[in-house]
Every structure is written in C-alpha cells, then in structure tokens.
Amino acid sequence: MEPKTTLLGLRGCVIDAPEFGKLRAWRDGAVIIGDGRITEVGSFQFLGRKHRPQPIHWQQSDRAIIFPGLIDLHTHLPQYPVVARGRGQLLEWLHQHIYPKERGFTGKVSARESGEFFAELTRHGTTTAAVYTAIYEDSCDMAFEAAAASGMRIIMGQTMMDVGTYGTLQPRKILSVALLECERLCRKWHGEADGLLEYAFSPRFALACSERLMRSAGEMAREFGCHIQTHLAENREECERVRHLFSKSKDYTDVYDKAGLLGPKTILGHCVHLSPRERAELADTGTSIAHCPTANLYLSSGIMPLGEHLAAGIKVGLGSDVAAGPELNLWQVMRSAIESQKARSFYEQNVAVPSPAEALHLATQGAAAVLGKGDIIGSLDAGKEADITVMDLAALLPYGGAETKIEDLTPDDMLALCIYRGGPHAVLETFVRGHSLSHAHAHAAQVAHE
Numbered sequence: 001m002e003p004k005t006t007l008l009g010l011r012g013c014v015i016d017a018p019e020f021g022k023l024r025a026w027r028d029g030a031v032i033i034g035d036g037r038i039t040e041v042g043s044f045q046f047l048g049r050k051h052r053p054q055p056i057h058w059q060q061s062d063r064a065i066i067f068p069g070l071i072d073l074h075t076h077l078p079q080y081p082v083v084a085r086g087r088g089q090l091l092e093w094l095h096q097h098i099y100p101k102e103r104g105f106t107g108k109v110s111a112r113e114s115g116e117f118f119a120e121l122t123r124h125g126t127t128t129a130a131v132y133t134a135i136y137e138d139s140c141d142m143a144f145e146a147a148a149a150s151g152m153r154i155i156m157g158q159t160m161m162d163v164g165t166y167g168t169l170q171p172r173k174i175l176s177v178a179l180l181e182c183e184r185l186c187r188k189w190h191g192e193a194d195g196l197l198e199y200a201f202s203p204r205f206a207l208a209c210s211e212r213l214m215r216s217a218g219e220m221a222r223e224f225g226c227h228i229q230t231h232l233a234e235n236r237e238e239c240e241r242v243r244h245l246f247s248k249s250k251d252y253t254d255v256y257d258k259a260g261l262l263g264p265k266t267i268l269g270h271c272v273h274l275s276p277r278e279r280a281e282l283a284d285t286g287t288s289i290a291h292c293p294t295a296n297l298y299l300s301s302g303i304m305p306l307g308e309h310l311a312a313g314i315k316v317g318l319g320s321d322v323a324a325g326p327e328l329n330l331w332q333v334m335r336s337a338i339e340s341q342k343a344r345s346f347y348e349q350n351v352a353v354p355s356p357a358e359a360l361h362l363a364t365q366g367a368a369a370v371l372g373k374g375d376i377i378g379s380l381d382a383g384k385e386a387d388i389t390v391m392d393l394a395a396l397l398p399y400g401g402a403e404t405k406i407e408d409l410t411p412d413d414m415l416a417l418c419i420y421r422g423g424p425h426a427v428l429e430t431f432v433r434g435h436s437l438s439h440a441h442a443h444a445a446q447v448a449h450e
C-alpha cells in the first residue's frame with residue numbers, strides 16, 4: 001500500500017483575483033495542499049468536516065489572510081543597496097548611482113548580497129520574480145546558486161550591454177564575451193531546481209545595446225525557449241535619444257521589433273511613453289509589460305496609461321523595479337498603481353482607476369499570464385501549484401486589532417488593508433509548490449554557516 005501523504009490545510013480568509021475586476025473570497029476559508037499542489041479550496045465549514053483518506057495538518061488562525069503568491073515582474077538584484085538614492089531622472093541616475101554600484105557587483109560583494117536578496121523578496125511576500133543581475137557571469141552564477149537555495153520561482157539573467165558599459169573589457173571583445181557568458185549561464189541554469197529557475201536574456205535597453213547585441217539576444221532566447229526582458233520608453237529624454245540614434249526605425253518599439261525582441265516571451269519594463277502605433281504593435285506581437293509605478297514616480301518618468309494599455313489587449317503585471325522603485329514591497333506597488341491613475345484622473349477625463357481587486361490581479365494572475373504560467377500559478381484554484389502568501393491581519397490593523405471588530409471586516413476590507421498598509425511586518429509565511437520559504441531560507445542560512 002502507498003504511504004498516505006499528510007496534507008497541509010491553511011485556514012483563514014482566502015482571497016484571490018482570477019479575473020481582472022473580480023475578487024473571489026471565502027471569509028472563513030481553507031486551502032488544502034498535497035504534493036506541492038492545491039488540492040481543494042473553499043469554505044472551512046465544508047472542507048474542515050470532509051472525510052479524506054489522508055490526515056491533514058491544519059494551520060489555523062483568525063488573523064491569517066491567504067493570497068496567491070505575489071509576482072514581481074521586474075527588479076534589479078545588484079541595485080537593492082542603493083534604493084532611494086539621488087534626485088535626478090533616469091539617465092543621470094543610472095550614471096551617478098546605478099552603474100557605479102553594478103560595477104562592483106562581482107566576487108565577494110555579490111556572493112553576500114545574492115544570498116540575502118531572495119530572503120528579502122520572501123520577507124516581502126514575493127514568491128516569483130523576474131530579476132536582472134549585473135554584466136558579470138560570476139555574480140549572475142552566484143545569484144542563481146542563491147535562488148536555487150531559496151526555493152523561490154526565479155526568472156533571471158545577466159544584464160547585457162555593449163554601449164557605454166561599465167566593465168573593464170576591451171570594447172571590441174564585449175559583445176562576443178557577453179554572448180558566450182549568457183549562453184553558458186543559460187545552459188547551466190535554465191529549467192534547474194525542477195523548473196523553478198529560468199534564464200532570461202536581458203539586454204539592458206536600446207541606449208546601452210548595439211543592434212547586433214539585441215539581435216543575438218533575441219536569437220538565443222528563441223533557440224533556448226527563454227524569456228527576454230528589457231526596458232522600453234521609460235523616460236522622455238531616453239526616448240528622444242533613441243529616436244536620434246535609431247533614425248531608420250519608426251519609433252522605440254520598432255527598434256526592438258527590428259531586432260527580433262518582441263513576442264509572447266518578452267517582458268518590457270515601464271512603457272510610459274508609447275504612441276498608439278507602438279501600443280498596437282505590442283498587442284499584435286503578444287508582448288507584455290511590467291508596470292513599475294513606484295519607480296516611475298521616484299524618477300519622475302511619468303504615469304503609464306494603464307487603462308489604455310489593458311484596453312489594447314496587452315498583458316500587464318507589476319514590478320518593484322528596485323532600485324528605481326524604493327521597495328521590494330509589491331503591496332506598495334499595487335497601491336502606487338492605483339494612486340498614480342487616481343492622480344491622473346484629477347486632470348484627465350475617462351481615466352480607469354484600478355480597484356484593489358484589479359491591482360491584486362495584476363500582481364498575481366495577470367503577472368502569471370505574462371510569464372505564460374497562468375495555468376500553473378496566480379490564483380488559488382485546485383490543481384495549481386501551491387504558491388501562496390499568508391498575511392497577518394493583526395499586523396495591518398491599528399492597535400494590533402484591539403480596537404477593530406475583526407468579524408465585521410469583509411474580504412474587500414482586508415485586501416484594502418494589505419494594499420494600503422501591507423509590508424514585511426505583516427507577512428506571516430510564503431509557500432512555493434507547497435514548501436514554506438521561511439524554512440527554505442533558514443536551511444540555506446544553516447548550510448551557509450556550516
């Protein structure tokens with residue numbers, strides 16, 4: 001007889017957003033996990049009483065709010081220590097603060113920081129992230145080691161740049177060396193950790209890449225079936241320079257199209273300043289957007305027209321874009337996605353301001369769809385892999401909840417509390433494929449110590 005596997009049952013207020021605009025919730029709900037997957041979801045009254053052949057280990061709390069794991073579609077690992085630095089806009093900020101930090105992201109510095117970064121993401125309730133590293137093979141390799149130890153779902157790549165780069169290689173060697181290194185990293189890591197790790201080809205942006213580099217990145221991504229991530233139309237001066245530099249192209253989006261960088265496996269950060277033609281091109285090619293509202297505000301880049309991009313049929317998820325965004329906290333990014341459209345609505349007509357449920361969708365199921373993983377993660381449907389973030393209601397309430405009638409709070413109230421007051425202080429636990437990440441981090445730290 002097969003040994004009976006013990007199931008894990010999480011009891012709390014269960015909330016997800018499987019469709020844009022719709023919140024689904026069980027006020028006293030339960031999610032049951034077996035073999036890394038969600039086996040059942042529903043009301044505790046029903047699921048708690050049901051008879052099953054396997055025993056259930058219950059984790060119950062009237063303070064727990066159970067969400068699908070949060071997905072960060074755009075962040076820069078080496079930049080985390082220099083968050084909230086500088087007052088200039090994108091190009092000045094990159095040269096003054098970012099390239100100098102990334103230049104030193106090799107050897108011991110990167111070993112230490114890579115080990116800590118994924119624990120930080122987990123502490124913030126993130127279970128999946130698309131990550132840029134620096135231009136070096138050694139530190140990207142170490143970052144993958146750390147990602148593997150973390151148990152998270154990570155899509156990551158070495159940042160590629162061969163124009164105005166910060167390395168010490170002779171300019172004529174940069175491109176061939178970078179392509180070789182990226183291919184080696186891809187062969188080593190793509191699909192590792194039982195498919196939790198994926199390599200992403202990551203040309204920085206058109207101002208830092210030759211056409212040959214961009215074309216080669218696109219070709220390699222297709223050859224290996226990998227994602228591509230880059231930045232598009234974040235800042236007006238950046239767009240202006242691209243227009244001058246690539247005068248044969250129709251516009252910035254066309255530069256990437258000509259290089260073969262657009263398609264369903266491509267995630268474009270920002271897309272603040274796009275023409276209707278460019279928007280249509282992204283929709284036609286199935287290219288997705290990582291919306292980074294905290295970063296767009298921090299660098300005064302502008303407010304991305306979210307409603308217009310969605311109405312065009314473009315898939316959109318959210319990104320912290322650390323260090324342009326000051327926090328890894330996706331609850332704050334959701335808040336910013338709402339509030340930046342609210343600000344637009346004060347001086348523009350017909351602006352669609354996302355609801356908290358819509359913001360949650362962008363950070364979960366919407367982002368999962370961007371990654372082509374909409375059937376695997378993003379919501380709490382039975383059959384999906386159990387990527388889950390559990391929040392602590394008491395940590396979100398004034399006076400720890402002592403002055404609130406918790407039984408009166410609706411799931412909408414709880415979601416709003418997470419979005420307007422959520423952060424690491426209120427994250428109880430995160431799971432990827434049913435494994436608690438806090439435990440994975442404790443184990444990784446112990447192994448590192450031994």
Ligand code: GUN
Nearest residue numbers: 076204205231295321324
């Ligand atoms: N554009 C090119 N590189 C970067 C970067 O590192 N951060 C942001 N926000 N924009 C970029």
Ligand code: ZN
Nearest residue numbers: 074231269321
């Ligand atoms: Zn970025």
